[in-house]
Amino acid sequence: MNKLRFGVVSLGCDKNRVDSEIILGKANGNYVIENDPTKADIILINTCGFIESAKQESINTILEMSTYKKKYNCKMLIGTGCLTQRYGEELMKLMPELDAILGVNNYDKLDEIIKEFFNKGKKEVYCNYSDRNINAGKRIISTGTYSAYIRIAEGCNNFCSYCIIPQIRGKYRSREFDEIIKEANELVEQGVKEIILIAQDTTRYGTDLYGKKRLHELMRELSLINGLEWIRIMYCYPEEITDDLINEIASNEKVCKYIDMPIQHISNDILKKMLRRTKKEEITEKIKLIRNTVPEIIIRTSLIVGFPGETDENFKELYDFVKETKIDKLGVFKYSQEEGTKAAEMPMQIDEDIKQKREEDIMVIQQAISTELNHRKIGNVYKVLVEGFNGEYFYGRNYEMAPEIDGKVFFKSDQMLKNGDFADVKIIKNLEYDLIGVVCDESCK
Structure with a gap:
């Protein structure tokens, strides 16, 4: 009997991508990995459930893939990821198109649910919550052989008022230092030249396992791997960025002079409502310190506009900050009212048209800033x-x-x-x- 063909559709963030690669690694050998979903017997959709637009995209993708049962070869549709972890049994009832559901900590059940479905026609839901499990194992890299993400921790302890992630992914837990180094060596042996370190908060790495922050030590050890050219770090909370980390970025030739530092807002009033653990003055000082220590640094950030209670004055403060600070790379998102979060219950929710206008205003000024900064690079x-x-x-x-x-x-x-x-x-x-x-x-x- 020919092996079933197994395909994955991965949505959402790069942390989801790592999970998808681990799932492919678990499926490899038992099934034929198929990159074209029109040819797959089994399609797994790794969903995102972070904000409303991501949830809708996940639902639409499930519905689209369900049509492949009639149009193409698909015989089984599996849902996994943040959306399924969040809604589990409820989602199975609402979407009978799905034949099985796995939560974010249940990928070891993959082979079992497939066998149960094909042998007995049984639909399974496994969505066990975990504060301990960290998905790991051999991966099939989907970004090309030259660039790969490594997740150095799972979960989050920040509990920002707008974010559901701690309820989906659990509390913050670092991976073992040596385990990360081992994975990086294996990836480089496969041809990877750029490693991108990710977590919900990379800057907290090591505090739970070792009692101290070890991100800078991890980067230093990674830089000793022959054949590895670039190390890049993402998701650095400004209040957790230490002098040791900044100095490592400055002095280590393999570490890209690039830092992703999501600040979300700059108004102290809004930062307080967001339950962020930093203030405007600390953010601006940290940016100044980073730029002074690493002159060629590229700073990326993300912002949220239209948070409950954001006044015209709060938004102008943010707009002026963007205009004056000239952050190199910037993404802006409209606030999404997510059930189960503290912000969803706050008064003074902002109308959608105001959110849209504020998002556009920020991106217009950022577009001009990006054009100006890029123009300065001519000749480099x-x-x-x-x-x-x-x-x-x-x-x-x-x-x-x-x-x-x-x-x-x-x-x-x-x-x-x-x-x-x-x-x-x-x-x-x-x-x-x-x-x-x-x-x-x-x-x-």
């Missing part, structure tokens, strides 16, 4: 990780650009390059978020 030479060729231009990323969320460098080369190669590229033109260049000859190196 960057080491670029090649990711593809579009028929006219090669394209890839320099240290300033994280995968998928930032821009790209497009460039021409007389020599054929492979994905995963590095090229020295001189910038000759800028766009709003992307850069255009040419491969350097000896004269411009």
